[in-house]
Amino acid sequence: MHIGVLTVTLSLPGCRSLKEKRQRMGGLHERFGRNPAVAVCESADHDRLDASEWTFVVAATSPQKVESLCSQIEDKLQRTVDGRVLEVSRELL
Template sequence: MHIAILTMTISLPGCRSLKEKRQRMGGLHERFGRHPSIAVCESGDLDRHDASEWTFVVVGASSRAVESLCSEIEDKLQRTVDGRVLEATREFL
């Protein structure tokens, strides 16, 4: 069993309310939380309007599968979120 923790920090320039922040993040929890190998939560910057931090725990039978899922999450986030990814860190357990 291989496990990775992917943490993504996202800038939301011009965001003025928590409601707008939720709309701009576009339901990340629902989108990624459906996958049986991924757990997701908003892990930081909860009260800030202009930033958001999300953590994904990815589990797989091989390191290659885990790496692939992490890359897929990063790519999808960059394409679908109305913001800019500032940082993406991976930690393997």
């Protein structure tokens, strides 16, 4: 079993409320948490309106599958979230 940790920091310019922040994040937990190989949580910046940090823990049978899932998550975030990706870090455990 191979495990990867993907952490993504997002900027949400112009966000005025926590409700708007939740709407702009577009249900990341529900969307990515459906996959049994992925665990997801908002890992920092809970109360900040203009930023959000999310961590995805990915488990797979090979490092290549872990990297592939992390790439898919990162690509989908860039396409669907109403914000800017500021930083991405990956760690293979």
